[in-house]
Each structure stands twice: as structure tokens, then as C-alpha cells.
Amino acid sequence: MYSPAAFRQDDLAALHQQILDCRLATLVSQGPSGLQASHLPLLLEPDEGRFGTLYGHFARANPQWRDLADGAEALVVFQGPEAYISPSWYAAKAEHGKVVPTWNYIAVHARGRAGVFDDAERLLQLVSRLSARHEAGRAQPWAVSEAPRDYIDGMLRAIVGFALPIEHLQGKWKLGQNRSAADRAGVHAGLAASVDSRDRELAARINADH
Template sequence: MYIPAHFAAQPDAVEALFAAPGAANLITMTDGGLLATLLPFVYEPSAGEHGALHAHMARNNPQAATPATGEALAIIQGPDAYVSPSWYASKAEHGRVVPTWNYSTAHVYGQLVVHDDAGWLARHVRRLTDRHEESREHPWSVDDAPEKFISGQLRAIMGIELLITRIEAKEKQSQNRSAEDAAGVAAGLRAGGQEAAAATVERVRRG
């Protein structure tokens, strides 16, 4: 990934990307070419030297059954948004401004392990479900569904573990603009209902 020094993500930003409930694009190179699938994931810091991403995919997905060649890559995307030059204070000063795009992302490389164990899958699905349900007023639990039905659903998926070998992360959040321009970007994003993107610009500016 191309990462200018002023856009390099700090460790806390990478941790935030891992901690936020979301999905990642898993990309693998195979003898038949590139394969990719968008997968909800859970970060497991205790696995391997650098942690692991745990996910699952349909058993019928060719990516689950096709051996990966070399490293696999998971792309995690954080808040991103179009930035209008009209939000910059410097637009009124000299007009030498253009549109851009703010974003946070991590490219997570590692060795792919496929799990076909009912116990591993059951623990993973419960953990992933609880992660997304815990903030709801009436959270759904795996135990709310019939056991036989859940067993059948588990038989239809494969566990995916990406044992992390290296991470490249970038936050392009108006660091190359003045404080006044960055404040204008945050205000413009917030006015457009993009609270997460606005808050990220402010967090990065605070350092």
C-alpha cells in the first residue's frame, strides 16, 4: 500500500479498525487466479504472533475449498467520505483547492487456515453474533433458534482463520490540511449526516 508518512495509521487507529464490528474483503491467490469474498470477522489477539481474523464462509464457496498460494490478504475499511473543497477555509483565501476522499483502511496479510470443526464454528458464530447483538434492546441469541436448525446451518459453512503476518494501515483524514480546513471538513461531514467520518477527522487532528 502507498502510505505517505503523514497518512500512516497509528497503532490505536489499527486497534479501532479491528475492534469495530464490520466485514473485510478476503482475497486469496490460487492456481486458478484471484478469489475474493466479503466476510464479517472477529479479531482474536491471542492467536499466533500478531493475532488473527476469524470468519466463516459458505461451504459451497470455491474460496473455502481452493488452497491459497502464499499470503492471503484481508482489506478492512473504516470511515470514508467524499470531501468537498467548499468546506475548506482556504477556498475563500486563494481558491487553490480540489475535491478529495478521506478514508481509513488496513491491509492485513497472513496465512489462511480453514476450520471444518463443528466446535470451532459454533464458538465463532456465537462470538460474532453476540458482538453485533449486544447493543440491541432485545439481543438475539443463537439459543433462540432450534438446535437442529443451527446444527444444519453450521454444516453449511467453513471456518476461516487468517493468522496475521503483517499489517499495512493508512488514515487519510485531512492531515495535510490546515487546522481550519480540517475543522471545515468535520463540520461539512457532520452536516451531511456522516458522524463517524467527522469524528475520525477530529480524532486524527487531536493526535
């Protein structure tokens, strides 16, 4: 990921928080069939390894897990808030007009080589933790233990788990840090006034990270 110094995010706690905030990651690998990508919910164990370890699972019918089993490196992309930035929001537009559109965003890239597993008890622990994470906050959270065990056992045979120790971790917070304070203020105001909740989400991050 191209990341000029002004946008580079090196704080490990901030990178981990963005991973945790991203509900669905994109895992990319290359093997005999070429490039493959899967969209997966993942768990992060921040204290396992230098940069943490990611856990998830594939459908057994998804051939991508075989790339990982064969030792292929994986790239995992965690997309944060993003928005189009209109030149009309820059104070510089009124001063000299030398402005163009851009796109601001937050993204984290994690790379490493995964180990795969299909042990039933380990898979059960993984899917139970994933469900608990995404059911949290619901009035009546569902748990894997509520489903018949023989049914769950059958579902577990249809998946393959993986553990991916993060070997390289890169973050990009492109929030207008290369612009003047007046331009950044104009962008924040423009995004905050948008009817699109995605724009307002990025505005909140711009406000928090400056």
C-alpha cells in the same frame, strides 16, 4: 495500500479498534480461478500472534476457502468512515484558489495465510461468538442455542471456518493531515454540517484524531 507518511497509522490499538468497528470485511485471495473476494463478518483475537488473528467462515459452496486451504495469502480490507471533500471547504480557496477535491477515509489492511477447519464443535463456538457479538445491545438478543441442535448441526456442515494469523497490518487515516489547520477546520465544519450521516461520522473522527 499506498500510504504517505502523513496518513500512516501504526498504533496497534487503533488498528485493532478499527477492525472491531468494521462489521463486514472484504477478504481477497488469488488461486487457480483467479482473484476472488468475499464479504464476511470476522472476529479478532488481538492477543493471538504479533498482530492478532482473525476468525471467520465461508459457505462450503464458496470455492474461495479452497484457496486458503491451499496456502494462498489473503488480504482483508476493513473500511472505516469515508467522505468526499469539497475544495470549497478549504480556507486556501479564498486565499489563492489552488485547491482540488479529494476523498478522506480510514482503512485497515491485514494480510496473512489462513488455516481452515470444519470441526463441528469449533465451528459452533465460532458462530455462537459471532452471533453474540452482533446481537449485543438488542433488547432480546438471539443466541445460537435457541435453534434446534439438529438444525444447527446441518447448518454447520454447510460452512468452513478459518483462522488467519495477521502477518502484515497496515492502517491509513487520510484525514487532511497534510493541510493547514485552517483547511482542516473548514473540512471538519463542512462534514459536520452535512445531511449525510456518513459525512458526520468522518467529521467526528477528524475531530477525535487531531
